[in-house]
């Protein structure tokens with residue numbers, strides 16, 4: 001491998017000569033180790049997912065493995081970078097202690113009885129992955145300070161532990177009841193306000209209903225605190241889609257305030273944009289979908305579009321909702 005050049009062990013005169021600075025084989029290896037570590041962490045991060053039916057606990061533990069390996073390689077790279085070259089040193093017990101403490105902490109983090117607590121706190125869980133990186137780095141760095149071999153050995157054993165957690169002690173043959181309970185209790189993804197929906201709303205609807213959804217009493221009806229009532233009425237969901245597609249004309253009364261004006265149709269919005277805007281308005285400002293309702297979808301907008309109602313006919317629809 002690094003057979004050819006054997007720079008004189010002494011480093012004096014490092015700057016002499018006009019040659020461009022070159023990385024020594026030692027520094028190159030250090031850099032490569034750091035880059036591989038970076039790669040491991042990025043890959044693990046991109047695949048980050050909390051346990052879910054389509055992301056098994058085993059896979060998740062394997063991600064921990066990548067975080068640990070990445071962190072471990074960083075620890076070694078850092079130790080090498082600080083040392084700049086191999087040098088004999090007196091092993092110091094304190095470093096060994098630090099190096100052993102980290103794997104034990106990692107062990108606790110992956111202990112099955114900690115799952116329920118961690119699972120209930122997604123932010124904590126996500127942050128813990130950074131702790132894995134730090135623990136991996138600490139283990140190898142401290143081990144390396146003790147002696148090089150110990151650094152590599154401890155890093156390796158940490159990786160083996162994470163691997164074992166993925167296949168053995170971290171997962172039980174039967175689904176872990178604690179985890180299953182969490183997964184079962186987790187509600188189906190709630191319809192949420194999408195960024196696209198807010199864009200459409202703010203560009204178009206907000207001109208009248210205001211960005212706060214509060215409307216303008218007597219002129220433009222509020223959607224904040226009101227849209228959920230429409231959706232809760234039987235037929236309300238279909239009505240709302242048709243208001244946006246066909247407009248609305250006729251007297252309506254909301255919370256004792258009468259509105260008798262015209263909302264123009266918004267045919268020019270795509271099916272998806274219409275659905276997005278409605279999803280946004282139904283989830284913004286404290287609004288919520290009625291229990292069990294799904295988010296609006298492009299398909300139902302497309303179906304309603306075919307009906308081409310007049311804005312007065314939409315007003316008739318409203319009369320059938322049985323609103324107060």
Ligand code: HEC
Nearest residue numbers: 204205207208220221243248249250259260261262263266
């Ligand atoms: C040009 C002003 C204007 C714009 C823009 C507008 N609306 Fe309206 N909207 C109104 C008016 C006025 C009414 C009430 C019409 C009436 O009095 O009959 C209304 C009514 C509604 C209603 C029915 C309220 C009820 O109680 O029946 C909904 C839902 C609604 N708008 C949603 C939207 C959405 C979503 C957008 C954006 C895609 C939008 N509006 C854009 C003026 C507007």
